[in-house]
Amino acid sequence: MxxxxxxxxxxxxxxxxxxxxxxxxxxxxxxxxxxxxxxxxxxxxxxxxxxxxxxxxxxxxxxxxxxxxxxxxxxxxxxxxxxxxxxxxxxxxxxxxxxxxxxxxxxxxxxxxxxxxxxxxxxxxxxxxxxxxxxxxxxxxxxxxxxxxxxxxxxxxxxxxxxxxxxxxxxxxxxxxxxxxxxxxxxxxxxxxxxxAQEAALERYESAVRLHASELERAKVDALVHDSVLTTLLSAAAANTPEEQALAARMARDATSRLDEAGADWPQVGDRVGLPHLVRRLRSALATFAASFTVRVVNTGGVEIPVEAADALSTAAVQAMVNSMQHAEGAGHTVRREVRIRGIRAGGCVIEVADTGVGFDLDEIPTERLGVRVSIIERMANAGGAARIESGEGRGTTVTLLWPAGVEAVR
Known part of the structure; x- marks a missing residue:
């Protein structure tokens, strides 16, 4: 951006x-x-x-x-x-x-x-x-x-x-x-x-991120088609000797293999993505924020989760970070913010968005407010996960996102 x-x-x-x-x-x-x-x-x-x-x-x-x-x-x-x-x-x-x-x-x-x-x-x-x-x-x-x-x-x-x-x-x-x-x-x-309006803006932001990722993938495939497929076809059309025909055949096999790999990398509904993909999405969102968040990543290598779960975790985490920027600060109060992303060996993920802000009472949040109840708690529940919010007056806030629900019990 x-x-x-x-x-x-x-x-x-x-x-x-x-x-x-x-x-x-x-x-x-x-x-x-x-x-x-x-x-x-x-x-x-x-x-x-x-x-x-x-x-x-x-x-x-x-x-x-x-x-x-x-x-x-x-x-x-x-x-x-x-x-x-x-x-x-x-x-x-x-x-x-x-x-x-x-x-x-x-x-x-x-x-x-x-x-x-x-x-x-x-x-x-x-x-x-x-x-x-x-x-x-x-x-x-x-x-x-x-x-x-x-x-x-x-x-x-x-x-x-x-x-x-x-x-x-x-x-x-x-x-x-x-x-x-x-x-x-x-x-x-x-x-x-x-x-x-804030909820709609976050949804549009998430949609824009997805479209941007799709556009990058499309450009990648276009480049692959241009560099591999078209080159292979031109080589095959110009092949007159057995050596040139053998080379064109090898180029065709290589192009086919690369296209198969590109198709396998394209995240679709029902597919699974690695946690490093989720980490990159969150770092991209953090780059647009005015506030600074410390990011800690633990054990994400080799852990894969469904695309739907990654979308829910990403959107809920962004909402928690926006809430922290909006509500954590008080008069004369310096706030430290942190995002912790942890992979679970059984195939799950835990994200914690924490700050040292003024805190709040969850029971006092009006039912009409969407940022916590809908964009965080319900979104995680609909994706098969869970959200836990710990806060108190003057004690800061920690939003814990878990996928799947109860994943912290797995050791």
Whole structure:
């Protein structure tokens, strides 16, 4: 690939790192944590004042539960661990607090001049629902919870507000919640489109590599036909003496043998290729990447695998390397990357793509993301192999590709 073509491809990879579904979810979760702390701090003085007018112990318990869950959301967002679970817990607890508020208020004077302090956390709760729930449930929560607050606002425990004021408060919370829902949904859809485009680009890249290999083989055969077959035919046509005819016959046998060997080398479905062929494909892909990978090759000589398995291993390994380039780096974090290719004497292969990056939680990956679940795990399974992913926050990531499945048990 010309250098002029490599540079735009590298620039495109760097741009994509700014918009992926995983990053959108991280930004939304961290914004939820920050807003939760800010709005919580704003409401805390009022919450402590109104706690004295609630049933004994209820005010303190309510403040402790809701503020504790806000801190849990902020901690989960900062560490990127169990984000959805923490957000869902807060959303559920907030809705329950709205429902029980009329039952725990014993001194109506606390809401005579100020609305229930829960109002100031309504937008935080609807944002938590957007982060934690599928779009349909998030919409229902965003509409239902402000409506519940508006109804409570009409009751004596909610300050017995006028209908217009109660509707206005509910609409304000509803509009803020819908704005957050729309923004996050748009960002998610954009990130999903980027993920699909990346998968399609990888497929096109793999197809281009195959076409390039086929073109090289075609040029090789064309040269062979020109150099051997045509020369033999011309020699045979010009042979007039027994010596010249014998020479033409030997040339014909040699050309036939070389054509048979060329046909045997052409990889077709159902054929087997040596692991050095797979190593060359991976080194060719690495030459186009901006990041540097250390390549270690062990015991690949004499090991052959089916073409389909080589294709699956190559494509899955390229996807793992692209994922590492996109997601492994963090602020002030130097990442080392390595690709290890190991042949198994029984006729198998193990490829490990490892980095020392920031790591991630596999359970937190959205089902819509294709890079891990489809391009790596399912692709290897469909080819009769397996993929194992080991990662953790701050512990880097290792993607292990095995063909056939369970090959590591063979010694």
């Amino acid at each position: 010309p250098a002029a073509e490599v540079r735009p491809a590298r620039a495109q990879i760097r741009r994509r790192r700014a918009v992926t579904r995983e990053q959108v979810e991280t930004v939304a979760a961290r914004a939820l944590g920050i807003f939760g702390i800010v709005f919580g701090a704003q409401a805390l003085p009022l919450a402590l004042d109104q706690a004295a007018g609630l049933r004994p112990g209820a005010g303190v318990a309510l403040v402790a539960v809701l503020y504790g869950s806000i801190l849990a959301v902020a901690l989960a967002a900062a560490t990127k661990v169990a984000i959805r679970s923490a957000a869902l817990v807060f959303a559920v607890l907030y809705a329950a607090a709205i429902l029980v508020w009329p039952l725990i208020v014993v001194d109506l004077d606390i809401v005579a001049t100020s609305p229930p302090w829960l109002y100031y956390l309504c937008t935080v709760a609807t944002t938590a629902a957007v982060v934690a729930l599928p779009i349909g449930w998030a919409i229902a929560y965003t509409v239902l919870v402000p409506t519940m607050y508006g109804v409570v606002r009409l009751t004596p425990a909610g300050g017995a507000a006028d209908l217009d004021l109660a509707i206005l408060d509910a609409l304000y919370a509803l509009i803020l919640g819908l704005v957050v829902l729309i923004i996050v949904t748009m960002l998610r859809n954009a990130a999903r489109a980027v993920d699909v």
